[in-house]
Amino acid sequence: MTELAxxxxxxxxxxxxxTRPRGGRFARFAAAFDERCYRGDLDRRGIRFxxxxxxxxxxxxxxxxxxxxxxxxxxxxxxxxxxxxAVAIVGARACSxxxxxxxxxxxxxxxxxxxxxxxxxxxxxxxxxxxGALDAGGSTVAVLxxxxxxxxxxxxxxxxxxxxGNGRGLVVSEYAPGVVPAPWxxxxxxxxxxxxxxxxxxxxxxEGSGALITADFALEEGREVLAVPGEITSTLSAGSxxxxxxxxxxxxxxxxxxxxxxxxxxxxxxxxxxxxxQVVLERVQEEPRGADAIGRATGLGAGGVAAALAELELAGLxxxxxxxxxxxxxxx
Amino acid sequence: MACVLARAxxxxxxxxxxxxxxxxxxxxxxxPSFAIVGxxxxxxxxxxxxxxxxxxxxxxxxxxxxxxxxxxxAELKKIGSGFDLPIALAILAASRQIPPERVSEHAAFGExxxxxxxxxxxxxxxxxxxxxxxxxxxLVCAAESTPEAELAPVEVVPVEHLAVAVAYxxxxxxxxxxxxxxxxxxxxxAPDLAxxxxxxxxxxxxxxxxxxxxxxxxxxxxxxxxxxxxRRLPGILPPLGREEAIEVTRIHxxxxxxxxxxxxxxxxxxxxxxxxxxxxAIVGGGPGPRPGEASLAHRGVLLLDELPEFQRSALEALRQxxxxxxxxxxxxxxxxxxxxxxxxVGTMNLCPCGGRGDxxxxxxxxxxxxxxxxxxxxxxxxxRFDLVVTVPRPRAHELEEERGEPSGAVLPRVVAAxxxxxxxxxxxxxxxxxxLARAVERMPLSARGRARVARVAATAAxxxxxxxxxxxxxxxxxxxxxxxxxxx
Numbered sequence: 001m002t003e004l005a006x007x008x009x010x011x012x013x014x015x016x017x018x019t020r021p022r023g024g025r026f027a028r029f030a031a032a033f034d035e036r037c038y039r040g041d042l043d044r045r046g047i048r049f050x051x052x053x054x055x056x057x058x059x060x061x062x063x064x065x066x067x068x069x070x071x072x073x074x075x076x077x078x079x080x081x082x083x084x085x086a087v088a089i090v091g092a093r094a095c096s097x098x099x100x101x102x103x104x105x106x107x108x109x110x111x112x113x114x115x116x117x118x119x120x121x122x123x124x125x126x127x128x129x130x131x132g133a134l135d136a137g138g139s140t141v142a143v144l145x146x147x148x149x150x151x152x153x154x155x156x157x158x159x160x161x162x163x164x165g166n167g168r169g170l171v172v173s174e175y176a177p178g179v180v181p182a183p184w185x186x187x188x189x190x191x192x193x194x195x196x197x198x199x200x201x202x203x204x205x206x207e208g209s210g211a212l213i214t215a216d217f218a219l220e221e222g223r224e225v226l227a228v229p230g231e232i233t234s235t236l237s238a239g240s241x242x243x244x245x246x247x248x249x250x251x252x253x254x255x256x257x258x259x260x261x262x263x264x265x266x267x268x269x270x271x272x273x274x275x276x277x278q279v280v281l282e283r284v285q286e287e288p289r290g291a292d293a294i295g296r297a298t299g300l301g302a303g304g305v306a307a308a309l310a311e312l313e314l315a316g317l318x319x320x321x322x323x324x325x326x327x328x329x330x331x332x
Numbered sequence: 333m334a335c336v337l338a339r340a341x342x343x344x345x346x347x348x349x350x351x352x353x354x355x356x357x358x359x360x361x362x363x364p365s366f367a368i369v370g371x372x373x374x375x376x377x378x379x380x381x382x383x384x385x386x387x388x389x390x391x392x393x394x395x396x397x398x399x400x401x402x403x404x405x406a407e408l409k410k411i412g413s414g415f416d417l418p419i420a421l422a423i424l425a426a427s428r429q430i431p432p433e434r435v436s437e438h439a440a441f442g443e444x445x446x447x448x449x450x451x452x453x454x455x456x457x458x459x460x461x462x463x464x465x466x467x468x469x470x471l472v473c474a475a476e477s478t479p480e481a482e483l484a485p486v487e488v489v490p491v492e493h494l495a496v497a498v499a500y501x502x503x504x505x506x507x508x509x510x511x512x513x514x515x516x517x518x519x520x521x522a523p524d525l526a527x528x529x530x531x532x533x534x535x536x537x538x539x540x541x542x543x544x545x546x547x548x549x550x551x552x553x554x555x556x557x558x559x560x561x562x563r564r565l566p567g568i569l570p571p572l573g574r575e576e577a578i579e580v581t582r583i584h585x586x587x588x589x590x591x592x593x594x595x596x597x598x599x600x601x602x603x604x605x606x607x608x609x610x611x612x613a614i615v616g617g618g619p620g621p622r623p624g625e626a627s628l629a630h631r632g633v634l635l636l637d638e639l640p641e642f643q644r645s646a647l648e649a650l651r652q653x654x655x656x657x658x659x660x661x662x663x664x665x666x667x668x669x670x671x672x673x674x675x676x677v678g679t680m681n682l683c684p685c686g687g688r689g690d691x692x693x694x695x696x697x698x699x700x701x702x703x704x705x706x707x708x709x710x711x712x713x714x715x716r717f718d719l720v721v722t723v724p725r726p727r728a729h730e731l732e733e734e735r736g737e738p739s740g741a742v743l744p745r746v747v748a749a750x751x752x753x754x755x756x757x758x759x760x761x762x763x764x765x766x767x768l769a770r771a772v773e774r775m776p777l778s779a780r781g782r783a784r785v786a787r788v789a790a791t792a793a794x795x796x797x798x799x800x801x802x803x804x805x806x807x808x809x810x811x812x813x814x815x816x817x818x819x820x
Contacts, residue, residue, distance in 0.1 A: 094699065121629035123699065228711050235694070290724040291533040291811075302536035303792060307804045314774055314807075316766075320815065322689030323552060323722030 003051040005033045006069040009321075011176035013148075016126040016188055018066045047148060047177055048073045050082070050170050057158050058082040064221050067150065071192075074148040075164035075171055081139060082170065085261050086116035088218070090202035091125025096236050096292060097149030097288070097321030101328030102134070102228055106201060109254035111138020112266045118196045121163075121171070125203045125211070130159055135272030135316075139195065144173040145189035146181035187213050194218040199260055201251055202227045203326030204214035215248070224260055253330045271315035273308075274283040276300060280308040281316040281327065284318055287327035305316070316320045340418035340424030341439050343462040344410050345455045347621055347661065347668025348395050348582055350462025354386045355415065356403045357422035362398035362668065368419070370403030371398055373411045373619070382413075383420045390495040395427040395806055414453040417442035420494060420502070427443070427446065430501040438489065439463035440472040440497075448494040452477040454588030457581055457595070462486035472497055478510035480595035483578060493729035503767075519594065521565035522602070526738035527560070530726060534561050537721040537812060539742055541570045543749035544791030547676040547716055549639070551815070553690035557565050558679035561723075562635045565677055566602040567739040569633070570747045579671060587623050601632035601655060603674075607641035614642075615649045621668045623663045625652050629674035639678040640708040641818035647713055650676070654716045680709075718784045719812040742759040751795045757790040763790065763803040771810050785809045 003018060008208035009029045010017040012317050020026065042049060048055055051070040056079040073079060091099055103125040111133035119126040120143035133140035142163050144152065146303045148171050151157035163169035171313050174192060175185065190210060194200050196218035202225065205211040215225050227248045230237020244291065245252055255265050269304050273281065276298075283289065283297045295305045308327055335778055336359045343350035366380050386392050401408050401419050418440040441459045443451040450626070460471050460481040465587060475490040482488050490510040491497040499505050528535065534550065537684040537698070541548040550558040572580060580597040586591045605614060605625040616624035626634055636642060653659050657673035682688035684705045687695035691798040697705070705715035714720075760768070768789075772782050793801040 006606070108342070138441035149694060161675035257438040292530055292726065295532050304804075304809050306533065306536070310771075310807040314810070316774075320722075320813075323724035324689070 002030065002036055003053060003069040004038065004049055005030045006035060007049070007176050008038060009070075011179045012085055013205075018069055023269055042072075042177070044206065045149060045177060045221075046074070048079070051191040052249055053136050054079075056080055056083065058196055060086070060198060061192065061195040064191060064217075066191070067195065068192060069170045072148050072176060073172050075169055076167050077139070077170050077207060079170075081116065081168075082141065082172070083210065084116045084139065084197060085114075086118050086141070086197040087257055088118045088197035088200040088214065089125065089203060090119060090190075090193060090214045091128035091240070092209055092211065092236060093122050093124040094236070095124035095128075095204050096234070097319050097324070097326055098230070099125055099236065100128045100321075101319040101326065103203045103279055104132035104201070106251075106257070107132020107252055107329050108136040108138075108141070109265060109267070110180040110257055111140065112136040113254070113258050113263045114266075115257070115261065115263070116196075118193055119213065120144070120186075120193055121153075121160060123153055123155060124216070127156055127159060129203075130163060134162060139167070139168045139242070142171045143192045143196070144171060144181075145175070145185040146173065147175050147179040148173045149177040150180065152181045164225060182266075186210055188216040193216045194223065195221065197223065199226065199257055201257060202226075202240045202243055202248070204228065204300070205237045205243075206231055206236060207242065211241045212243070215243060224249070226256060234289050238331075248285040258315055273311055273315055273317070277308040277311045277315075280305065281312055281317055282323050284312070285331045288324045290323050293327070294325065325327070335757065336426045336428070338422050339436050340422040340425065341436060341463075341468060341615070342418040342441050343439065343459040343588060344408055345620075345723045346408075346619075346666050347670055348458055348586055349621070350458050350465075351408055352462065352466060353408065353410065354420045355413075355754040356402040356404060357426040357499060358400045358402070359395050359397040359423075359426045360400070364396045364398065366399045366401075368403065369399045370401075370406045371409045372403055373409065374411050375409045376403075376415050378683050379413065379419055380414045382416050382446060383423065385446040386448040386494050387420055387424065389446065389448035390493065390498065392424060392429055392494070392498060393427065395423065397427075399423060401403040403624070409619070412455075413443035413451075414441045414455065414459070416444040417450055417494075417497070422474070422495065430498055433590065434503075437468070438470045438472050439468045442472070442474045442477070442491075444494060450474040450491050450493060452592060454590070455586040456481045457483055457578075460486045460488070461582070462723060472500075474505075475510045476592050479480070479512075479591060479593065480581070481582060482544050482796050483596060492500070503723050522599065522739070523560075523563050524567055524739045524743060525564050526735050528557065528564065528736055530736070531557060531561065531723065532736075534721050534723050534735055537593045537719050538565055539746065540788060540791050540795065540812075541565060541675065541677070541719055542742070542746045542751065543795050544718070544787060545675060545680075545750075546788060547720035549678045549680070549714070549717040549720045550718065550723055551682055552689065553693070554681060555724050556723040556725050557634075559637050562633075562637070562677040562679055563602070563604070563676070564739065565635075565652055566600050566633050568742045569600040569675075570743070570750060572598055572600060572631055579809050580631050583627050583670065586796065587628060589628065596760060601628040601629055602635065604635040604637060605630070607636070607638050609642070611643065611646045611649050614646045615653065615672070616661055616668075616670050619663070621663060623670045625658070625804055626650060626672040626674060627670040630671045632674060633677055634674040634678075635677045637679050639680045643712075643755070644708055644818060645814060648710065651712060651716070652735055654812065676716065681724070692725065714776075714814055715780050715784075717814070718788050720814045721812060723813055745795060749791065752794045753791065757787075758793050758799060760789070760799050760801040760806070761803070764801045764806045767803045767806045771806075775813070777813065782812060785813060788812060794816070804815070
């Protein structure tokens, strides 16, 4: 099997290789390559290799113009997971509370409806999308731009362990274990994110963001791209709003994605909150506000506002960022 | 007169602990000289010159003998200028200018000026307490130290000048009673909460902090009044009891920061060291060792403005006092224990550039800079803050607000709540218990975080005069947990 040799060669030579290179260097490498020993090493680390020639290799990914030679998989879930109908949720690392809240809500609702949520485990939108899927008890796949054994970013080491360990998720990479993250690997990673998914959702992206690269890959492969409208005055949303201007479908609720797959939304009963919390929620849904502004708008005391906001946060209806509270669900 | 010995008693301070020191003066025939032995530090060695000048200025005779002064026990390090007066008295007694028996019945403590006046020295209260504990009923000290020394149950002999002390010991006349020279300057009132416009949430957190003795962290962009709010916490704390006040006064006396005319520290102290402060300045140290800002804030408030700007080592050193309320400093000469049970108030921006949380500015911090900013505060320290409040910048129209309650209206509620909490924390009803369990699961809340929320909820319940902790109190406490920006 040459695919594993190919992946090992890419790691050893620190290059991006998807097809058998012609030079003598690879021939020499392949001749010296001890596949059994390498596989044994992977097994010991609990990492599987899914070769391109394997029937379980996800067909959507195989259809892109430079599919990876194979994927290294970390996690207890079966590899057919990757072939399930999937949606990619991508966006800025430095996202706003709004972006993070929307990403989590989409992750939750789309995973609850049975879609596989694919993202890149980065900070910000990526991480929130994974967390949303986990919240809903759904399936999620994190595609890394480095070896699957490297917890990158370090802040998401726990999240990665949770995805790999819960039996409904996988951490995958085309790079062999031990490969360090490098800037040029992330655009290559993005093609896998887009390649695994039939639909790509850009939640929040600056001009020139990596999430736009993912969207470009998706468009090149003829996949559907949706973008979440952001404030037109915010630089954080300039990239995603630009996609809308170019004709991407605006996403205003999870159903916009589900309809593309012919799925129905699975909404849990809306969490019931107390009357004070209900009043506060209505105010927060009008516009993001600080606790004091909510107190003035509702006439509640500082203690009452605090209690109502904590109740709403716990119910997953409101998110806080730097002292400002905003709603995270489309109203109604 | 071949060989004459006399003895005076004084106290050396190891931290706050007075240790008896016998000052022995020995006059021998020989070439006139003057030596001080017994581990005297530099200030104490210089006593020679002050004592010689003081004695001659008081028109007393400087004995032309070989003078040896021994400060016993010899292994104890003697620091400072408080030994001047006992050394002078011992020499005068040894040369029989004053009766030696009378001198050894008194404790003496004070610095001599070159003209023979007696100057006050920090730590008089601790010295007076040491004298009292050993049954020495009378303390000779500088007249200005009288109000402070009288806080201990000893008889104070206020001497303005060495000559007055000599007249007293000779039994010629008693020293004149001490009269404050300029009358009492009015005490500056603590800053009042009435000055704060709006800021309902931060006010509420301040009240909870005062009522429950919680540590408070105020976060938010610059110019949102974090420091102003923090400075107003002492004003809503109940006044100190007599015992507490003496305890605080002792520390302030040793540090030399007491007001001479109004020595008793009756209001909770407030200390706000600058962020360039060293570890020793914060927790205490030096050869002495001397109390640091954390001890000076004992029974009061320690405000650390711009928390992440402090040296990390200084912040980490605060973990011991935050845990057990004392600071122990080990030195070759022994261990000094300083009480340091203070309420910590910290303020910080949400990011290094200060733009975060400010609608009018955009944060320009890279994620690396943000990460290193957060790394400055260890989780262990952040965990000590029961209440964390993020103060967003108010928009312009929100500033036209009426003034809030003055501190005087808040204080009675705080006092009542403290009394109620002293009887034991109220119990949580089952709905409150359920909510807490749900929060642990959903919000990620650590075990320590859960305990913090439970404490704050109890305070909220008591402030609301509720017999039990209801779900709403737990919910409110949850709103003051550590936000992601700081914890992550």
